[in-house]
Amino acid sequence: MIINAADLDPTSSYKLLIGSVLPRAIAWVSTQSSQGTGNIAPVSFFTVVGRLPPVVSISLQPRADGVTLKDTFVNIRDTGEFVVNMATIDQADSLHRSAFEFDSDVDEFEALGLRKGACDIVSAPRILDAPISMECVVDRIIAMPPLPDHVVWGRVERFHIRDEVYLDNGRIDVGALGAVGRLAAEYSLVDNVFTTPLPQELVEQLRVQRSRRLDERATDYSPIDTAEWSASGSTRTETA
Template structure:
């Protein structure tokens, strides 16, 4: 199958991207509006873009109506700050719930029952339940027309790392985190680690095996085929 991207609408393009670029790390972003209302959203168009200063990038689409800017983006644009929190399996359902489109006057920490952790540089709270949080100041905002999408680069000013996952030598105990990522419109738990080369029999097995579902749904199930999915990254 060869697909000419000139023939794709935004939804079709999005489906191919999220099914091809995976697993994607999830930035569980907390922000605060100019009026003091706190917002939380999972952003899987997320990566590292710099080391000195440490810098991360998130990309935000509009709400599911395709027009209205998400509260997360509006808050970042208006306050010049945000917090990236690590998504881990013990918070997976709250991460998913935070993808729903709450009204702009709803404090999502309160709606989701999450703790407002203290921060040192930004006014937005970190998520207290997260093992790792990064306080970020906006470095630049890049619009990506013709759609109302935006890329945000943030300078990391403070790391908050739970003591039990911070190891001697300044590294993170990644095997202890229970991190998970985005897999198309679903999620994937990071529960195995390897270095190469792997034994041939291991490669042969995993190269042909279908992924194991943890939710007991059929192996070909996807939320993309349901009414709750939208091409905005939000859950309806």
Template sequence: MIIDSVDLDAVSAYKLLIGSIVPRAIAWVSTASGDGVANLAPISFFTAVGRKPPMVSLTLQPRSDGALKDTLINIRETGCFVTNIVTLPHADEMHRSAFEFDSGIDEFHAVGLEKEASEVVSAPRIKDAPISMECVVDRIIPVGEVLDHVVWGEVVRFHIRDDLYLDRGRIDTAALAAVGRLAAEYTLVENVFTTPLPDPLIDVRRGRRMSRLDGQPDGWSPIDTGAWSASGSTLATER
């Protein structure tokens, strides 16, 4: 299949991108409005973009109704955000924080999470997140024709759970139980390898499909339900 991107609308292109670029790390972004209302949003268009100073980037799509997300509005207003890393014990709260809540709702309270004060920025951290990064805005870049925005943030404080911080400044990634994003689903990072692997092992796994942890049938996807939207938000408010 060869697809000319000029023929794609934003939703169609988004489906191809999120199904091709996998797995994606999830930035569970906490912000606060100028009035102090806390917001949470999982952002999977997320990566590191610099080392000195350490820098991360977020790409935010608009809400399903075309308006800017509270996350972007808060970042513009306060000049800061916190990137919390998602692990398996928080997967459900992370997913529920993708609901399109009204702007006046404290989303920590809505999904049942406790806040922890940051040291430098006004945005709160997620109390039990194993890794959090306090970020100040470096730049905000409009992208394309549909109100997407890239945010670059300088990491000014790392908060790392003590048992994850190893000698020589290394993080024990095997103990993290990190959760990543596939297309519209999630994946648990639970195996690790270096190359080369033995050919028999590769042959055994060739063509093997992922195993599901949630009991859904093979091939099922939230993209085929009314809960999914190309904004990255979850539209259904009932589980």
């Protein structure tokens, strides 16, 4: 299959991107509005773009209507700051529910039952129970026309790292985290590590093995095929 990107609409392009760039780290972004309302959103268009100073990048689409700017972006634009938190397996459901489009006057920390942690530099709260949080101030905002998409670069001013995952040699104990990543519109638990080369017989075994589902759904299930999914990264309506 050969697909000409120029022939794609935004939704079709988004589907191909999220199914091809795998696995994607998730920035669990917490912000605060100018009025002091807390907001939380998962952003999987997320990466590192600089080391010194440390700089991270998040890309934000509008809400599911394709026009209205997300509260996360509005808060970042208006306050010049945000926090990137790391989500782990015990927080996966809260992470997912934070993608629902709450009204702008709803404090999402309260709505999701998440505890606020004070930051040192920025006024936005961090997610207290996240094992890693990064306080960020805006370095630049890049508009991505013709769509109302934006790329935000954030300069990391403070790292908050839970003591038990910070090793004496200055690195993170990644195997102890239970990190969660994004696969298309679903999630994946990072529960194995390796260095190369692996035994060839193991490589052959893993090459033909489907990823196992942890939720007992059908092997071909995807939220992309449901009415709740949208090409905004947001979930349209919350279900019971």
